[in-house]
Amino acid sequence: MQRLSVITITRNDLEGLKRTINSVKNQSFENIEHIIIDADSTDGTKDFLNNQPNLKFISEPDDGRYDGMNKGASHASGEIIWFLHSADIFPDTDTAKFVMEKVESTHGNFRWGYGLSSIEREGIPLGIGGQVPFDLTRFLLGGRIIPHQAAVFDSEFFADQGGYNIKFGLAEDQAFMARCAVKSLPLVWPRTLCVFDADGAGSTRGAFAHYRDMGRARRGTGVSVTGKKWMDSVLSFYFAINTKKERLERRIVSKLSPTASILEKK
Numbered sequence: 656m657q658r659l660s661v662i663t664i665t666r667n668d669l670e671g672l673k674r675t676i677n678s679v680k681n682q683s684f685e686n687i688e689h690i691i692i693d694a695d696s697t698d699g700t701k702d703f704l705n706n707q708p709n710l711k712f713i714s715e716p717d718d719g720r721y722d723g724m725n726k727g728a729s730h731a732s733g734e735i736i737w738f739l740h741s742a743d744i745f746p747d748t749d750t751a752k753f754v755m756e757k758v759e760s761t762h763g764n765f766r767w768g769y770g771l772s773s774i775e776r777e778g779i780p781l782g783i784g785g786q787v788p789f790d791l792t793r794f795l796l797g798g799r800i801i802p803h804q805a806a807v808f809d810s811e812f813f814a815d816q817g818g819y820n821i822k823f824g825l826a827e828d829q830a831f832m833a834r835c836a837v838k839s840l841p842l843v844w845p846r847t848l849c850v851f852d853a854d855g856a857g858s859t860r861g862a863f864a865h866y867r868d869m870g871r872a873r874r875g876t877g878v879s880v881t882g883k884k885w886m887d888s889v890l891s892f893y894f895a896i897n898t899k900k901e902r903l904e905r906r907i908v909s910k911l912s913p914t915a916s917i918l919e920k921k
Contacts, residue, residue, distance in 0.1 A: 656759060659687045659751055660733030660810070663741055664723040666694035669703060671742025671852065676710070678744035684751035690730055692723040721819035721827050728813060735765075737807045742852035746773060750848055754807055757844060766812045767835050768842030772802035776853040787845045791836055792880045796887065797869035798894045801841075803828040805848040812839070823875075826868035833872040866895040 661679050665672045672691070679689045691712035693700050704712045711730060717723045728736055735758055737751075745751065758765045771785035786799040793799045816834050819827050835841070870891060873879065881887050 656686055656755060657735055658733035659684065659755055659807075660690060660727075660731035660736045661687060661751075662690045662692065662724060662727030662731060662736060662738050664692045664694070664720055664727065664738075665696065665700065665741035667696045667698045667700070668741045669696070669698050669700045672700060673703075674744055675739060675741055676707070679739070681748050682745060682751040683748050684755055686755075687751060688731070688733060690727045692717070692727045694723055718821050721821045721823075725818040725821070728810070728818060731810060734810055735807055736810050736813060739804055739849060740852075742854075743804050744850045746847045746850050753846065754844070754848065757842065758807070761842070765809050765842070766839040767806065767808045767832075768844065769801050769803075769806035769832075770844040770846050770848035772805045772849045772851040773847050774851050774853050781853055783847070784851065787843055789836075789841055789843045791840065794836065795833060795869060795873055795878060795880050796891045796894055797866035798898050800829060800865070801832050802849065802851060803832065804851055806832065806841075808835070823871070824868065826865060826872075829865075829868065830872035830875060833869070833878075834876055837876050837878055863895050863899070866891050866898075 663672065663675050663679075676689065676691075679687065689710055691704060691710055693704065693712060693714040695714060695716045701714045704710060704714065713726065713730070717726065724738055727738070735755065737754075739745070754768075754770075757768070769785065771783050771787065774781045774784050784800060784802040785805060786794060786801060790799065794801070812835070816831065816838070819831050821827070823830050832841075870888060873887060874884075879887055881890065
């Protein structure tokens, strides 16, 4: 069975980091290493990590989350890498085992794949993230986000794509997976693979910002879904408007309190 490297980036989130470390420790899959990339925390994280004998960790300043993720990948010894951020956890003790069995079943042909994420805030479920089944055209147009905490990569395939572009910005996770998808379609598992902490920066981005980012990703890969870049932009804008409309509808409905009235029989 191949080795799995779980990479966790963190900064000044000691309690969230402990939650993630415990989740990885409790996995039934045994051939697993956990690498912590700490961006020079000042909340006691370094002291805590120094007392964890079975963890690989680096604690130093970096150039942002994607620099930290690349750094973690460069220190991974596993054939498969999985980025699970501080405060994010596996949904159950057999999650890693499930994924690694799926990887093994490809008989060496695995490149990358993903599942679903359970989105929570302060322990309260907010929804399920992920695109099942995968639609390359719809993904490239925007609005069908893949939860990168529920994605796994063959380490050589990850390196072949050049890792993350630390200059792209917050949505580089989606841009990176766009580059991956153009090269090789992902395997998709309709199972929750992570519990995602919705307090992260990317969770509160506006719809138009995401669609603009996917436009940049398309241009970066040199891919057009319609054959005409202006038509790609028109379709993307259309989907962005619909996304804004759906979010507004959910916001309005969430504030309503249905009441039942009993009509008296005459």
